[in-house]
Amino acid sequence: MSASRDEIHILEDDPLVAGTVARALEEYGFATRWFRTAGELLAAAARHPPPLVVVDLGLPDRDGMDVVRELHQTADCGVLILTGRDIVSDRVLGLELGADDYVVKPFEPRELVARIRSILRRRAHPATGGAAHRVAVFEDWRYDPGSFTLIAGDGAEEILGAAEARLLLCFLEKPNRVLSREQLAGTADLAPFDRSIDVRVSRLRKRLNDDSQSPHLIKTVYGAGYVLSVGVRWETG
Amino acid sequence: MSASRDEIHILEDDPLVAGTVARALEEYGFATRWFRTAGELLAAAARHPPPLVVVDLGLPDRDGMDVVRELHQTADCGVLILTGRDIVSDRVLGLELGADDYVVKPFEPRELVARIRSILRRRAHPATGGAAHRVAVFEDWRYDPGSFTLIAGDGAEEILGAAEARLLLCFLEKPNRVLSREQLAGTADLAPFDRSIDVRVSRLRKRLNDDSQSPHLIKTVYGAGYVLSVGVRWETG
DNA sequence: CATCGCCGATACGATTCGTTACATTGCGCC
DNA sequence: GGCGCAATGTAACGAATCGTATCGGCGATG
Missing domain, CATH: 1.10.10.10 (Winged helix-like DNA-binding domain superfamily/Winged helix DNA-binding domain)
Incomplete structure (x- = not known):
């Protein structure tokens, strides 16, 4: 429970992809929690904001961009878009809506972890812009x-x-x-x-x-x- | 003059690429300044850190990764690596050394600008946001x-x-x-x-x-x- | 208007750094 | 080893940088 503070939330409707992402992150020491629908994620994030959310854009119940926008407004957490939609306008839109990064599938686990670490580092030390002393x-x-x-x-x-x-x-x-x-x-x-x-x-x-x-x-x-x-x-x- | 406060520095040995990047950024309202060698950039950044530096990794006088590391330690500014080296280990290393993003050439100007805006937004927010006592x-x-x-x-x-x-x-x-x-x-x-x-x-x-x-x-x-x-x-x- | 405190400019002494000159060391050759 | 040449160590000196006392301008205040 209190460990959920450090859990990275994964919003992804495909169980196969979710498992792949979760395994990649857990291999590098992150705790993860899987959400299948936008509603569940937003509810959980509102009550107890995670440090970071990995969002897939192709969701059944709601447009992923809406989720990014709402996360950015309500919860104070990092957002990384991980999606198969490799369209420039999507990338631009996602970043403008407040996402911290935009990674296209298929992804390289090590790079994904490096990008997540980078986001977490910056959020942990906002004064120095994440500069590790x-x-x-x-x-x-x-x-x-x-x-x-x-x-x-x-x-x-x-x-x-x-x-x-x-x-x-x-x-x-x-x-x-x-x-x-x-x-x-x-x-x-x-x-x-x-x-x-x-x-x-x-x-x-x-x-x-x-x-x-x-x-x-x-x-x-x-x-x-x-x-x-x-x-x-x-x-x- | 005082506008130099907001100049984005570009470290790139190829004049053609530097011009392309500079034009892309200027089209979206950024002021830019071009540096051909790592030494010049580091000297300028030490005296007056820019909000962001766009670094190419293939430099003649010095390894680009060294520049990223040193910028991160001495100056306190955003770093975006823009390079042709599309190797996972390079991406991971660059991000671990403190780069805020890693973009591979050929780049899409709109996406580059979106990523730069994202970095600047994150760096500006914590300072101005809290009007607390x-x-x-x-x-x-x-x-x-x-x-x-x-x-x-x-x-x-x-x-x-x-x-x-x-x-x-x-x-x-x-x-x-x-x-x-x-x-x-x-x-x-x-x-x-x-x-x-x-x-x-x-x-x-x-x-x-x-x-x-x-x-x-x-x-x-x-x-x-x-x-x-x-x-x-x-x-x- | 006179006074006061704050600030920037200037000047001069103190400190540190780059340059030079000379002593020393290392290497090749006989 | 002995010699010559080139590379290196560093003391000493001049140049650049820094500390601050002093002075004058400026706005606020009485």
């Missing part, structure tokens, strides 16, 4: 690329400058890979004897307490570039 | 943006001026994020050597008893802007 964790360091904040193991916080922040983010996005100076600078045309990257790396090393004689974090690859040689885990939330 | 609580401060009233921990109340109030609200709405001077000023075109934001920040710091030598609330990000480094809770009622 990600923090990189490596060794005993933590780095928040949103606020350029580097946190040491003892909890000491430091704000990096823009240049150092971009450099560190470059490394953290592609750890254990050799990165050329062009990649680290973020521009294709570096002056042939530009040493600014080297200096930035030197300063970043100092900030990370990395001895440049025998670095264990940022290692030099002679003639190629640099590597961040450490496992990086991205924490969300 | 909100109060921000951070550290031992409380701030009422409706009456420009700042209340200290000991109960002392102060009325902020209009400029300081706008600035503080800016910070409180996006805490723990680096905000550029353009964002804090609320305009896209700041004079290159305009110091007014710095002065406003300095005054706001003084009012919040924040020592600028080692600030714990509003921290300076050299070369980028400022960040409010504290948790903010919004009380309603």
Whole structure:
């Protein structure tokens, strides 16, 4: 019962399709509940709005578009249209009526789940537009690329400058890979004897307490570039 | 000029495709701006985030997925991937990285516009919808943006001026994020050597008893802007 | 009209960053 | 190993960025 709060509602008259959708979602950890008619769904959604409704447009008792419109007005829940009607005007109409997405059958389960997750994420964090607040964790360091904040193991916080922040983010996005100076600078045309990257790396090393004689974090690859040689885990939330 | 606030940014290396997309959007009343390389787009978005970016994945200078990830982390704007790569794993990855939608070429202009409108609508709604009386609580401060009233921990109340109030609200709405001077000023075109934001920040710091030598609330990000480094809770009622 | 508070502009000192110069290291060759 | 050349590390310096004291304009207020 209270679990019904997180149930994704499926409105679909064909039991076969409904089963396929339900199985796809449940395989990825979602709880589902099947409604055969628009009336039942709207009644349930009015009493207890689900986080998301997957709507088929070809219904026996009522036009699916009406359902989308009414859901958007009464219940405050995500709406994903999943239908065989592959007509541009339908897509436009559905989206204009407030649907969050429009997927055409036959659908790919993984993509459907990704789109549903995207909708749920945005609805859960409206302030950030669903931007997951990600923090990189490596060794005993933590780095928040949103606020350029580097946190040491003892909890000491430091704000990096823009240049150092971009450099560190470059490394953290592609750890254990050799990165050329062009990649680290973020521009294709570096002056042939530009040493600014080297200096930035030197300063970043100092900030990370990395001895440049025998670095264990940022290692030099002679003639190629640099590597961040450490496992990086991205924490969300 | 000030209209640039609503410009949709298009990241696309092929001028032909970029022109097609731009014309489609402009026909429906959107202002657009074209970027040929990821570097240019990211630089512009960091200074003044557009409401939405349309990203092509096949870029010369950088992987499009990296752009999506970085946009999602640093700028706070909508992202729509528009690409020829019709691979399920790409779609899933793009959506997981924070893209709001994924459209495959060749695209139908009307549908593209409908999807863009849907994204913009969702992003605009939570901000404007609630006219509720909100109060921000951070550290031992409380701030009422409706009456420009700042209340200290000991109960002392102060009325902020209009400029300081706008600035503080800016910070409180996006805490723990680096905000550029353009964002804090609320305009896209700041004079290159305009110091007014710095002065406003300095005054706001003084009012919040924040020592600028080692600030714990509003921290300076050299070369980028400022960040409010504290948790903010919004009380309603 | 005088006063007051708020705000933006300016100027000057303080801080950080990119550049340069030099020391050091790595690699190939004999 | 010894030598030469190219690549890298970084201290030091000048340039860019930032903090804020100060001043003047402007509207509100008495």
